[in-house]
Amino acid sequence: ERPLFSPSRRPAAAAAAAPGPGAESRYRLLGIVAAGAKRTAFITDNGRRTDVGVGDRLGGWTVREIGRDQVTLAAPAGEVVLKLTPAPPEAPKPQ
Numbered sequence: 001e002r003p004l005f006s007p008s009r010r011p012a013a014a015a016a017a018a019p020g021p022g023a024e025s026r027y028r029l030l031g032i033v034a035a036g037a038k039r040t041a042f043i044t045d046n047g048r049r050t051d052v053g054v055g056d057r058l059g060g061w062t063v064r065e066i067g068r069d070q071v072t073l074a075a076p077a078g079e080v081v082l083k084l085t086p087a088p089p090e091a092p093k094p095q
Contacts (some may be wrong), residue, residue, distance in 0.1 A: 014065065023061060023073055023080040023082075024080060025083070026045060026046060026059070027043050027044065027045055027058070027073075027082055027084070028043065028044045028082070028085075029041060029042075029043055029070070029071055029082040029084050030042040030043065030044055030049065031084065032066060032067075032068070032069070032071070032084065038053070039053065039066040040053055040066075041053075041063070041071045042044065043058065043065050043071070043082065045058070045059065052071075054066055054067070057079070058073065060075060061073035061074065061075050061080070062074050062075070064079065069083065069084040070082060070083045070084060
């Protein structure tokens with residue numbers, strides 16, 4: 001909150017900047033698991049799978065809500081909703 005080596009002892013402006021557009025193209029919701037009141041979402045970030053819960057940070061975004069089939073990410077610039085979509089079909093295997 002108050003950087004030691006900053007003369008003003010205030011966070012840098014770049015740290016407060018919005019993560020930028022493109023969360024819909026960068027992240028893909030793979031699935032959601034609910035166990036009682038706890039929900040975990042499985043999201044890929046450019047091919048790397050990440051497990052997140054409500055309140056977790058994801059590249060400048062905060063997981064605000066995990067629904068039955070969607071996840072809401074929030075940032076100072078606004079919100080993005082990632083919807084669960086079926087995986088593309090696999091190519092048939094030769095026999």
